[in-house]
Amino acid sequence: MRFVHDDPDLPDLLLIVARDRNLAPGLVEKDYWVTHALWALQTAGLEVWFKGGTSLSKGFGLIERFSEDLDLKIEPGSADWLPHVSDWSRHGAKATAARKAYFEALANRLRIPGARVTPDPDAIDRAFRSGTLRVGYPGRHLAELHGMAPFVRLEIGSARVTPFVPRDLTSFVHDKLAALGQLGDHADNRPRGVRCVHPLVTLLEKLDALRRRFPNDAVEPAAFVRHYEDAARIIRAKADLPPLTDYADVAALAADMLGRKQIAALPAPEDPAFAPARAPRWDVIRAVHAAIAPLFWGPRIPLDEACAIIRAWAAEAFR
Numbered sequence: 001m002r003f004v005h006d007d008p009d010l011p012d013l014l015l016i017v018a019r020d021r022n023l024a025p026g027l028v029e030k031d032y033w034v035t036h037a038l039w040a041l042q043t044a045g046l047e048v049w050f051k052g053g054t055s056l057s058k059g060f061g062l063i064e065r066f067s068e069d070l071d072l073k074i075e076p077g078s079a080d081w082l083p084h085v086s087d088w089s090r091h092g093a094k095a096t097a098a099r100k101a102y103f104e105a106l107a108n109r110l111r112i113p114g115a116r117v118t119p120d121p122d123a124i125d126r127a128f129r130s131g132t133l134r135v136g137y138p139g140r141h142l143a144e145l146h147g148m149a150p151f152v153r154l155e156i157g158s159a160r161v162t163p164f165v166p167r168d169l170t171s172f173v174h175d176k177l178a179a180l181g182q183l184g185d186h187a188d189n190r191p192r193g194v195r196c197v198h199p200l201v202t203l204l205e206k207l208d209a210l211r212r213r214f215p216n217d218a219v220e221p222a223a224f225v226r227h228y229e230d231a232a233r234i235i236r237a238k239a240d241l242p243p244l245t246d247y248a249d250v251a252a253l254a255a256d257m258l259g260r261k262q263i264a265a266l267p268a269p270e271d272p273a274f275a276p277a278r279a280p281r282w283d284v285i286r287a288v289h290a291a292i293a294p295l296f297w298g299p300r301i302p303l304d305e306a307c308a309i310i311r312a313w314a315a316e317a318f319r
Helices: 010-021 025-043 053-059 093-109 172-179 199-213 226-236 250-259 280-291 303-317
Strands: 047-051 069-075 116-119 130-136 152-157 164-167 194-197
Touching (some): 010 025, 010 172, 025 047, 025 172, 047 053, 053 069, 093 116, 093 130, 226 303, 250 303, 280 303
Parallel strands (some): 047 194
Antiparallel strands (some): 047 069
């Protein structure tokens, strides 16, 4: 049985889904390959944890925005060709060599049907504490990605991945085929039971990133502006989020992350990063916020409103 991407009718299907969703065909196409790449990681026998914006979208349906990268933690599982890494932090020659061997094995041995896996030359960590792979796919609409890379980027390293919630994932293309009753005509490459990191972990990490990056004029707003709406979406959905395991509330989770140095400080409602003002820095942030509109397929939260939601939540959660 062939994959969806082997079907000669795929070009027509991409255009139909793009029209239905009011999206560029290139984004619909990349969404499919993101899903296929995650399925391939599972099929290889690897243990995968999934976090970040794409996890919020695909795993929990909390945001309606395309994310550039897949943030992953990967362990060997039953894939005996991937070395286990026991030390992700030390700079010593032995620890660095072990991490180097891990990333080389991933780049050389990982197989994603229909795509080509290569190291990302633009994202090199000489200590190999993290690594990035490019999944190049035979895209028909690579020129219609609104500034996104013409490949799927896998960002891999050690990260906090607890608590997590197993989720079944899909794509716009798979959903359309299911609605047409045609999904059974293709090999099912939808990932099942992917370990998606709890949204409240992601919320605290995104707020910490905003707090650190906002005052640094050397950091372009394009690197962090998406966090405002993502954080506000998580907060708005707090009553419907999966329960936290092992933590009484988000304040206890934040205290644990702070103690482990996974965030640098607790989010504070008075932080300037959450208080839009008439200032050059905010003018640029507003412009970038407007410019990423093509990456959304649902209604947006205005920047000032997102900040107000964040301030109110921080005041309540950490009073």
